[in-house]
Amino acid sequence: MIKDNQKIFNRLQFVIDVAITIFSYILAWYVKFYVMRWDIPAEGVGALSMSAYFKMLVFIVPVYMVLYYYCGVYRPRRTMKRRYEIGNITKANTIGLVLFIVALYVVKQMHISRKMLVIFYVLNVVFTVFSRVVIRWALSHFRKRGFNLKHILLVGYSRAGEEYIDRILGNPQWGYHVCGILDDSVPAGTLYKGVKVLGRIDNLHVILPENKLDEIAITLALKDYERLEEIVDICEKSGVHTKFIPDYNSLIPSKPYTEDLVGLPVINIRYVPLSNTGNVFVKRCMDILGSLFGIIVLSPVMLICALLVKLSSEGPIIFKQERVGLHNKTFYMYKFRSMAQQLECDEKKGWTVKDDPRVTKVGKILRKTSLDELPQLFNILKGDMSLVGPRPERPQFVEKFREEIPRYMVKHQVRPGLTGWAQINGYRGDTSIKRRVEYDLYYIENWTLWMDIKIIFLTFFTGFINKNAY
Numbered sequence: 001m002i003k004d005n006q007k008i009f010n011r012l013q014f015v016i017d018v019a020i021t022i023f024s025y026i027l028a029w030y031v032k033f034y035v036m037r038w039d040i041p042a043e044g045v046g047a048l049s050m051s052a053y054f055k056m057l058v059f060i061v062p063v064y065m066v067l068y069y070y071c072g073v074y075r076p077r078r079t080m081k082r083r084y085e086i087g088n089i090t091k092a093n094t095i096g097l098v099l100f101i102v103a104l105y106v107v108k109q110m111h112i113s114r115k116m117l118v119i120f121y122v123l124n125v126v127f128t129v130f131s132r133v134v135i136r137w138a139l140s141h142f143r144k145r146g147f148n149l150k151h152i153l154l155v156g157y158s159r160a161g162e163e164y165i166d167r168i169l170g171n172p173q174w175g176y177h178v179c180g181i182l183d184d185s186v187p188a189g190t191l192y193k194g195v196k197v198l199g200r201i202d203n204l205h206v207i208l209p210e211n212k213l214d215e216i217a218i219t220l221a222l223k224d225y226e227r228l229e230e231i232v233d234i235c236e237k238s239g240v241h242t243k244f245i246p247d248y249n250s251l252i253p254s255k256p257y258t259e260d261l262v263g264l265p266v267i268n269i270r271y272v273p274l275s276n277t278g279n280v281f282v283k284r285c286m287d288i289l290g291s292l293f294g295i296i297v298l299s300p301v302m303l304i305c306a307l308l309v310k311l312s313s314e315g316p317i318i319f320k321q322e323r324v325g326l327h328n329k330t331f332y333m334y335k336f337r338s339m340a341q342q343l344e345c346d347e348k349k350g351w352t353v354k355d356d357p358r359v360t361k362v363g364k365i366l367r368k369t370s371l372d373e374l375p376q377l378f379n380i381l382k383g384d385m386s387l388v389g390p391r392p393e394r395p396q397f398v399e400k401f402r403e404e405i406p407r408y409m410v411k412h413q414v415r416p417g418l419t420g421w422a423q424i425n426g427y428r429g430d431t432s433i434k435r436r437v438e439y440d441l442y443y444i445e446n447w448t449l450w451m452d453i454k455i456i457f458l459t460f461f462t463g464f465i466n467k468n469a470y
Helices: 002-035 050-055 057-070 082-106 114-144 159-170 201-210 222-238 277-312 361-369 376-382 395-404 408-413 433-445 449-463
Strands: 150-155 176-182 195-199 215-218 241-244 257-261 264-268 318-324 330-336 386-388 417-419
Touching (some): 050 057, 057 082, 082 114, 150 159, 150 201, 159 176, 176 201, 215 222, 277 361, 277 376, 277 386, 386 449, 395 408, 408 433
Parallel strands (some): 150 176, 150 215, 215 241
Antiparallel strands (some): 257 264, 318 330
């Protein structure tokens, strides 16, 4: 059974991590004192013996294994994304390095080479990540061939059940095998992509005692939820690991935020980190400092753009357009004018199209390089916008999309941005609005200050040249 294999695998993984930690430490010592010979302290100037260094492994190894456990390094990795696994390993090693250095200062041991510790940190992260990549590849290879599979029974035929099967079939490297479905409404023998309805839900009493299942996934349709408590009770008595996949998953985010009201669990439909006052304050401080810095540094560029716009065609240098921002409030967004001056009623008719005759020669360059967006630094300073966030849209299109695209209006729970997660992933200009909204929602639900910094950094490499601008 997979449970027995998992126990063996977890123990083997633990042994491998211990071995890697010891090897990385010894190799770091060798690199510091044999390869980097120019950096070896002279005799009698605090140089420690090899045995003094290696005795510390007695403390380092247990501490690192505990950190690995609490940082989630040993969580099941079947469906874990690789970047999260690498992040957990890096986090554990970073905490370990900091604890080690602090402990050395506490015991007043100043002669341990800090350079050696940094080398150990780098080697341990690299070797541990490499071992996980190799193991992940090997397990994926075996699972695709039908080995090390986790056998799952679905209880209830629903949209959630179909989506669950779709994802399992689309990711054979996870090693999941759906044995069948039990349902009271759908006839036995019904197939969904090769997965058969085996019978009624009451058949659980016959199937569970056979002890051939690794997991049960409760995928009841909404109309059958009155049986949920009964089914959970049956499954838990069997000792089989049980999951619940709600049939209303389109209404809740992938990482729902729960509250405890005196023992009553409450699920928030949408968790927005930027609804927290502290997060809002930090982000606003970054916006003010970032926009001031941008205005000062880019003022020569903006001056040149202004002159080119003025000389290229008649009309104002700055074009302002009504957009919808935070809490559905409208504001005027600033741009360098890139089109010939036109009546407001004509301007509202639609988006710019390819080879649009209204766009000036200078305007084409400004649009392609996104230089026309620079005046929005003043919008950011005013508080209408943020450096990073979903791009704002015109009121008439907001009214259109709110009816056509599910959860479109969620994007207005945060300030719109000069750049965003959707933009650095290629969704700007004449691209899919639906996909753009999906990226915006991911940003809203997963916001961190580090994510903003990452987006700003990537904008310099991916965000300025707009291939979809006309």
